[in-house]
Amino acid sequence: xxxxxxxxxxxxxxxxxxxxxxxxxxxYECDGLTGHRVVPSAVVLPESxxxxxxxxxACHQARVPFVARGAGTGLSGGAxxxxxxxxxxxxxxxxxxxxxxxxxxxxxxxxxxxxxxxxAVRANGHYYAPDPSSQSVCTIGGNVAENSGGAHCLKYGFxxxxxxxxxxxxPDGRVTTLGGAVADAPGYDLLGVVVGSEGTLGIVTEVILNxxxxxxxxxxxxxxxxxxxxxxxxxxxxxxxxxxPAAIEMMDRLAIEAVEAAVHADYPRCQAVLLVELxxxxxxxxxxxxxxxxxxxxxxxQEIRVAAxxxxxxxxxxxxxxxxxxxxxxxxxxxVQDGVIPRGRLAPVLDGIAALEQEYDxxxxxxxxxGDGNLHPLVLYTGSHHGEGDRALELAGRILDLxxxxxxxxxxxxxxxxxxxxxxxxxxxxxxxxxxxxxxxxFDPDGVCNPGKVLPTPRLCGEVPGPYRPHPLxxxxxxxxx
Amino acid sequence: MSTATAxxxxxxxxxxxxxxxxxxxxxxxxxxxxxxxxxxxxDEAEVSAVxxxxxxxxxxxxxxxxxxxxxxxxxPRRCELLLSTxxxxxxxxxxxxxxxxxxxxxxxxAALQAHLGRAQGHRQRLMLDPPVPPEVATLGGIVATGCxxxxxxxxxxxxxxxxxxxxxxxxxxxxxxGGKVVKNVAGYDIGKLLTGSLGTLAVITQVALRLHPxxxxxxxxxxxxxxxxxxxxxxxxxxxxxxxPSCVDVIWPxxxxxxxxxxxxxxxxxxxxxxxxxxxxxxxxxxxAAALNSSLAQRPWMxxxxxxxxxxxxxxLAELIRLAGRHADEVVVRGLxxxxxxxxxxxxxxxxxxxxxxxxxxxxxxxxxxxxxxxDLVWPAAAGAAVELMRSVKHALDxxxxxxxxxxxxxx
Ligand SMILES: Cc1cc2nc3c(=O)[nH]c(=O)nc-3n(C[C@H](O)[C@H](O)[C@H](O)COP(=O)(O)OP(=O)(O)OC[C@H]3O[C@@H](n4cnc5c(N)ncnc54)[C@H](O)[C@@H]3O)c2cc1C
Numbered sequence: 023x024x025x026x027x028x029x030x031x032x033x034x035x036x037x038x039x040x041x042x043x044x045x046x047x048x049x050y051e052c053d054g055l056t057g058h059r060v061v062p063s064a065v066v067l068p069e070s071x072x073x074x075x076x077x078x079x080a081c082h083q084a085r086v087p088f089v090a091r092g093a094g095t096g097l098s099g100g101a102x103x104x105x106x107x108x109x110x111x112x113x114x115x116x117x118x119x120x121x122x123x124x125x126x127x128x129x130x131x132x133x134x135x136x137x138x139x140x141x142a143v144r145a146n147g148h149y150y151a152p153d154p155s156s157q158s159v160c161t162i163g164g165n166v167a168e169n170s171g172g173a174h175c176l177k178y179g180f181x182x183x184x185x186x187x188x189x190x191x192x193p194d195g196r197v198t199t200l201g202g203a204v205a206d207a208p209g210y211d212l213l214g215v216v217v218g219s220e221g222t223l224g225i226v227t228e229v230i231l232n233x234x235x236x237x238x239x240x241x242x243x244x245x246x247x248x249x250x251x252x253x254x255x256x257x258x259x260x261x262x263x264x265x266x267p268a269a270i271e272m273m274d275r276l277a278i279e280a281v282e283a284a285v286h287a288d289y290p291r292c293q294a295v296l297l298v299e300l301x302x303x304x305x306x307x308x309x310x311x312x313x314x315x316x317x318x319x320x321x322x323x324q325e326i327r328v329a330a331x332x333x334x335x336x337x338x339x340x341x342x343x344x345x346x347x348x349x350x351x352x353x354x355x356x357x358v359q360d361g362v363i364p365r366g367r368l369a370p371v372l373d374g375i376a377a378l379e380q381e382y383d384x385x386x387x388x389x390x391x392x393g394d395g396n397l398h399p400l401v402l403y404t405g406s407h408h409g410e411g412d413r414a415l416e417l418a419g420r421i422l423d424l425x426x427x428x429x430x431x432x433x434x435x436x437x438x439x440x441x442x443x444x445x446x447x448x449x450x451x452x453x454x455x456x457x458x459x460x461x462x463x464x465f466d467p468d469g470v471c472n473p474g475k476v477l478p479t480p481r482l483c484g485e486v487p488g489p490y491r492p493h494p495l496x497x498x499x500x501x502x503x504x
Numbered sequence: 505m506s507t508a509t510a511x512x513x514x515x516x517x518x519x520x521x522x523x524x525x526x527x528x529x530x531x532x533x534x535x536x537x538x539x540x541x542x543x544x545x546x547d548e549a550e551v552s553a554v555x556x557x558x559x560x561x562x563x564x565x566x567x568x569x570x571x572x573x574x575x576x577x578x579x580p581r582r583c584e585l586l587l588s589t590x591x592x593x594x595x596x597x598x599x600x601x602x603x604x605x606x607x608x609x610x611x612x613x614a615a616l617q618a619h620l621g622r623a624q625g626h627r628q629r630l631m632l633d634p635p636v637p638p639e640v641a642t643l644g645g646i647v648a649t650g651c652x653x654x655x656x657x658x659x660x661x662x663x664x665x666x667x668x669x670x671x672x673x674x675x676x677x678x679x680x681x682g683g684k685v686v687k688n689v690a691g692y693d694i695g696k697l698l699t700g701s702l703g704t705l706a707v708i709t710q711v712a713l714r715l716h717p718x719x720x721x722x723x724x725x726x727x728x729x730x731x732x733x734x735x736x737x738x739x740x741x742x743x744x745x746x747x748x749p750s751c752v753d754v755i756w757p758x759x760x761x762x763x764x765x766x767x768x769x770x771x772x773x774x775x776x777x778x779x780x781x782x783x784x785x786x787x788x789x790x791x792x793a794a795a796l797n798s799s800l801a802q803r804p805w806m807x808x809x810x811x812x813x814x815x816x817x818x819x820x821l822a823e824l825i826r827l828a829g830r831h832a833d834e835v836v837v838r839g840l841x842x843x844x845x846x847x848x849x850x851x852x853x854x855x856x857x858x859x860x861x862x863x864x865x866x867x868x869x870x871x872x873x874x875x876x877x878x879x880d881l882v883w884p885a886a887a888g889a890a891v892e893l894m895r896s897v898k899h900a901l902d903x904x905x906x907x908x909x910x911x912x913x914x915x916x
Contacts, residue, residue, distance in 0.1 A: 124740070125819040125842075147744075169689045182693070183664060198889030204867045205843050206815040208884055209913040210705075210894045211650075214663065214696025218689050238746035262601040264628070264717025303746040305774035306767060362685045366601030394687040395602075431688040438690055449690055450680065457679035457901070458692050464900035465893065476691070 023063040023106065027084040031066050031108065034076035039114070041065040050091065050109045055099040055441050062089070062103035067114045071189055071197055071227040074110060078225060079195030081108050087470045090221040092133065092161030096168060097358065098439025100220045100475055110225060112163050118142050119228065127186070127203050128231045132163025136170075139231060148233040151178035154435070155343060162229050169218030171435040173269040173342075176393040177301075178234070180435075182217040189228035190216060193466035203230050215461065220437050221472045223465040237301035240268070241311045242335045244297055245318045246290030246325040250274050250376075250388070253294035254368030256321035257392045260298070261365050263317065265310055270393030271297040274372075276352065277345050277387045277400075284348035287341025290325045296392065297342050299335075345389040346400070353385070353402035355411065359418040360436040361425035365395040374424045375399055382417045384410070396434035397425065423448070438476045444483035446476070511540050511584055512561060519553045520545050524591070532586050534566050535579035536876050539586040546591050548670060548678060548709045555707065556676030558585055559906055565674070566908045567703040569610060569645030572636040576649050576872050577702045578882050581910035589644050592709055595619050597684075600626040603715040604667065604684055609644025609708045616643060620715065627718040631659035635805040635845070644708040650700030651872075653801040654751035654764070657838050659716060662699055668712030669695040673705075674906035684712045697897070704912045705901050719766035722750075723776040724793040727761040727785040732829065735761055736822035739839035741783040747775040753800060754821075754837040756829045761839060762796060804834040804847035810855065810874045811847055816867030818842040823865055831858040845872070855881055886914030 023042075032040050041047060042064050051059045063086075068074045081088040087107035094101055103109050115131035118138065122128070123146045128139055136157040139150040153172035154160055160170070166188065171180045178184075187201035201213035216223050247253040250272075257270055273281070275293050282289060289295055296318070300311050318326055329335040349356045363371050372388065379386050387400040399421050403414035422432050422445060432438070432445050446455060458477055465471070474482050517525040524544040532542055545551045558565050563584040568574060589610035596606040600623045607616055613630070617638070620628045633653035634646055647669070652661040659665065668682035671694070681694035698708055727742075729735040735754060739761055742752065751764040763785070765775040776787050788796065805811055812832070816824045821839060828835035831854040832846035848855055855878070859869040863884070871882045891914045898905075898916050910916075 122819065125817050169693075171687060171689075175687075179664065180687070180689075182696075183660070192889065192893065196889045196892075198893065200890055200893075204815045204817055205841060206813065206868075206870075208868055208870050209886065209891060209916075210701060210897060211663065211696045211699055212890065212893055212897070214693050214699070218693055235744070258601050261603060262626070264603070264626075303748060303771075303775065303778075305746075305778075306748065306771045309768060309770060362683075362687050364599060364602045364604070364685055366599055391687070395685055396687050429683065430685050431683050431690050433690050434685075434687040435689055442690075446691065449683075451678070453678045454680045454691070456677055457673065457681070457694060460900040461692055461694070461697070461897060464896040467896075 023086070024084055027080055027086055028064060030080035031064060031077055034080060035066050035068050035073050039067040039069070050094070050103060050111065053094045053096040053099060053101040055097055055102070055439065058099045058102050058440055060103045060105050062109045063106050065109040065111055067111050069114045071191065074225055074227050075191045075195050075197050077108070077110055078191050078193065082194045082468065082470055085468060085470060087473050089472050090163065090167070090225045092164030093135070093159045095156045095160045096164060096437065096439060097360070098433070098437040098441040100167065100437050100439035100472070102440050104473060112161065115227065123148060125203065126233050128233055130162050130229050130231065132161055132166070132226050132229060134162050136160055136162060136165055139233070143233050144236070147236050149236055150231055150233050151175070151184055152181045162231070163226050166217050166226050166229055167219065167221045168435070168437045171391070171396070173271055173391060176270060176391065177266050177268045182214065184232045185213070185217050185229060186232050187230035188213060188216060188226045190224040191227055192224045193468070193471035201230070220439060220476050222462055222476055224471060239304045239307050240299060240301040240335065241307055242297070242299045242329040242338055243315065244289065244295055244327045244338050245323040246292035247294040247296070247321070247323055248292060250294045250372045251369035252322050253296050254372055254392070256296060256318050256323065257368055258366050259317050259321060260314055261393065263313070265314060267298050267314065267393060268301040269297070269299045271342050272388065272390055272392035273342065273345060274388040276385060277389045280348035280352045280387065281341045281344050283351040285340055285344040287337055287344070289341050290327070292324055297338055349387060349400055349402065353404070355403050355405040357401040357403070357414050357418050359397070359399045359401065359421050360433050361397050361422050361430060362434040363395045363397060363425050363428045363430040365393070367428045368392060368395065371397070371424060371428060375421060378417055378420050382413055384414055384417055386417070391434070394434070395430065397421070440475050440482065443474070443476055443478045446478050511563060513541060515557050516541060516543050516554060519557065520550050528586060534574050534583050534586070537580055537583045539566065539583045541584065542586045542588055544588045544591050548672065551587070551672045551707055551709055552676040552678050554587060555672050555674055559675050559904060562904065563906070564909055565906055567648070567707050569642030570612060570636070570640035572641045573645055573649045573651065575874070577911040578879050578915070579876065579910065580908045583908070587707060589642060589707070589709070596710065598623060600628060603628060604686065604712060605715060606668070606684055606710065606712045607643055608710055610642050612639055613641050613643065613646060614638040628715045629718045630665065630713055631655050631716045632662060632665065633801040635801055643711050647699055647708055647711055648701060648703050654753050654838065656843070657752050657840050658748065658750040663696055665714045666695045666699060666711060667714050669698060669708060670710035671698060671706035671708050674902040674904065679706070682712065686714055702908065702911050704898060704908045704916060706907070719768070719772070721769040721772045722764060722766045722793070723772040724788045724796060725763045725776050725779050725785040726788060727763060727783060728759060730759055732756070732825035733822045735759065736825060738783045739821060742779060743840055745778055745782055747778055751800065752839040754825060754839045755803060756825050756835045756837070762800060764797065803836050804845055807847070809833060809847040810850060810878065811845055811872045812855065812858065813870045813872050814844040814846060814862050814867060816842050816844070816862055816865045820865045824862070827861040827865070828858065831861070850875055850878065852878060852881060859884065883913045
């Protein structure tokens with residue numbers, strides 16, 4: 023790397039904030055998509071917006087690409103470094119700058135972990151709604167970039183609903199604010215474009231979040247079904263009735279088996295379970311809950327358990343949250359897919375996935391956000407068996423094709439990143455991709471900000487990615503996937 | 505007002521049929537700018553061909569849906585061609601089981617709601633009640649202005665309901681973003697970019713929208729109080745209650761706040777009881793509530809005064825009511841979310857005073873409906889890197905400035 027740039031970066035950040043030693047750089051070689059690895063030339067750890075701007079300016083002047091990084095839990099290779107590029111890691115910017123309970127706003131630096139926001143306002147009866155499973159570690163900056171979701175986003179909306187303003191360092195190093203604490207900022211809604219842009223339009227250095235009151239009451243039930251399609255039909259019936267539960271999560275027999283082996287959550291032994299949670303005013307919740315129970319019964323639920331108290335509820339969620347980490351109990355390796363289908367099409371798509379299992383002679387465990395049609399099929403395989411990893415990857419790709427054939431999406435929350443950039447043409451026309459490219463160029467005409475992500479490039483799409491490996495956080499038991 | 509560029513009409517007539525390439529009339533004028541030609545493409549492919557031809561001839565184009573909000577924004581610097589989305593009025597699909605629909609941008613809001621109402625066994629609606637006549641206003645126009653009404657308190661704006669969009673750029677490029685599923689993070693959220701873009705970035709041809717079930721019952725409580733402070737205190741008390749109102753509109757100078765709860769009969773009743781018991785107020789009878797409901801979305805749009813859109817911090821509610829009360833004839837504040845609409849006279853002084861006051865509170869003011877002489881007051885001062893970025897985005901999508909140049913913030 024150009025020594026002038028290294029010197030400029032060193033000046034931009036406090037002592038100890040520049041990493042160039044090869045061993046130390048390896049920490050940053052991948053995110054949660056561990057099959058893709060690239061060692062960057064340098065990593066900087068700025069502590070303020072001005073420092074980020076100085077780092078970005080230096081890179082921009084040298085026309086050296088840079089990649090923003092939060093906690094590195096992303097599952098689509100969004101924070102994958104660019105060879106010969108710089109990683110700008112935001113984890114030292116972890117201050118909560120302002121809490122305004124009456125105005126329902128919290129202003130944070132991007133390195134603040136998702137859960138810290140709720141922790142800061144819980145005593146005042148509020149919380150930050152988006153709850154990715156990685157919430158104890160993943161950063162708000164990463165959430166903004168990925169427009170992250172979580173089990174309770176079904177009712178409350180994804181990150182984009184709750185981010186009202188950001189400070190953005192543009193790819194040429196200027197600092198600007200988009201949106202703000204107050205609604206309806208005049209001009210184009212650039213904030214809406216930046217959220218979910220996967221770090222390709224600039225670096226977010228401050229975020230204003232909307233917080234909401236903790237609901238008066240929460241009710242949770244676990245329903246066992248004789249088949250996945252029966253559970254799928256129950257979900258469709260609940261949604262079609264216009265009920266918006268706080269969460270509807272679904273797991274199949276394989277997933278239940280794995281969970282039981284791992285955490286003994288005492289789930290019903292059946293082909294499928296639904297975890298349904300409702301929250302809100304007591305008056306509303308009680309009648310709707312009864313109605314959901316009735317629908318599940320009509321959909322031939324074999325067993326319905328209602329959580330009698332908070333500890334029983336926690337137990338039900340424990341099973342769900344452990345699902346991904348538990349896969350290790352039943353398979354040495356697995357690949358996580360993330361696709362979306364219309365919610366009325368759950369049953370046929372699940373049948374389609376079952377048919378693919380047969381075709382490929384591989385097992386697929388299903389654990390997913392059923393209420394918004396966000397599937398997370400886990401393709402199980404044994405990496406040491408010759409060719410099985412490739413078959414698993416191919417099967418995972420076929421599942422995306424299935425989602426698309428139903429009018430769905432190639433990603434509901436994990437993002438496109440480097441993982442699915444080459445699949446974008448399956449979902450978007452040439453014209454659409456051209457529009458994305460032009461919007462990106464409006465922010466980053468020189469192509470220095472997280473290049474190679476989101477949009478397909480010939481170079482990228484010639485390469486074949488490596489197989490999935492568990493994220494270190496999963497191995498350590500700190501977080502589970504989704 | 506503007507010197508019209510000579511138009512070669514024949515290619516347009518060939519593209520859309522002679523009967524849909526019409527000489528413009530007086531009532532096709534857009535904020536004092538008179539187009540020469542009105543073109544009514546039948547589908548997206550025709551929109552694309554028309555835009556390509558317009559770009560080739562270096563014409564400027566204003567998109568018209570129902571024409572109800574053509575006066576929003578500043579006047580376009582030029583406009584030779586008016587592109588009407590009138591014929592893009594098809595319902596593409598309604599999936600009641602998935603609570604989504606897809607429709608042509610030229611479909612009116614009323615037509616959509618009527619279609620949704622016809623689905624057997626479902627009572628679904630698009631939860632938008634913008635201050636425009638629903639029989640005339642089109643979905644594309646509502647998205648392009650981003651306008652909303654009292655329901656915003658519970659369901660958000662079109663920004664929150666739009667899940668997919670198809671559109672055509674100035675050069676004819678057909679694009680799309682999002683899709684028809686409610687959760688989706690693939691690609692940039694161009695739907696949000698187009699929301700409120702006033703037709704300056706692309707011609708919206710089709711929208712996919714999220715629906716909600718219509719509640720079986722609805723009750724209204726009126727909170728009355730004599731001062732802005734007392735009224736604001738009640739609204740803030742309401743915010744802490746375990747209730748989910750669809751609408752919390754402070755109406756001044758009426759010294760009242762209309763709180764509507766849409767729910768099951770039982771749920772609605774319990775919630776209004778909680779509200780009445782905890783923050784006071786009078787629960788309206790059916791007839792009174794119905795009368796109020798039908799007028800709510802129209803206030804303060806009745807008559808043809810200037811209407812300003814205002815946003816201010818939620819916590820400054822009392823000051824906002826007082827300020828608007830001083831300068832405006834009528835104001836409706838969505839009390840829980842810090843946005844308001846105020847009706848004023850055509851005199852610039854109170855408008856400027858109100859804007860300054862709102863800005864001191866940390867908010868901003870945009871004129872939605874205003875007569876031509878007030879054009880310099882439509883937008884707040886625009887400067888800084890954010891506006892530069894907006895210009896770059898406009899330039900990237902419409903480098904020749906074909907689509908309604910000058911209509912948006914900062915002359916974009
Ligand atoms: C065990 C596990 C469970 C998970 N569960 C869920 C889940 O339930 N729901 C869900 O949606 N996701 C989930 N994820 C994915 C991941 O946690 C989210 O995508 C998260 O938002 C990433 O945050 P991060 O701080 O780790 O970002 P990183 O992985 O560091 O970066 C993600 C992307 O954001 C960009 N970025 C980071 N910071 C900034 C910034 N300040 N400005 C601009 N761009 C920035 C990066 O360039 C990159 O493109 C899970 C991941 C794991 C490993």
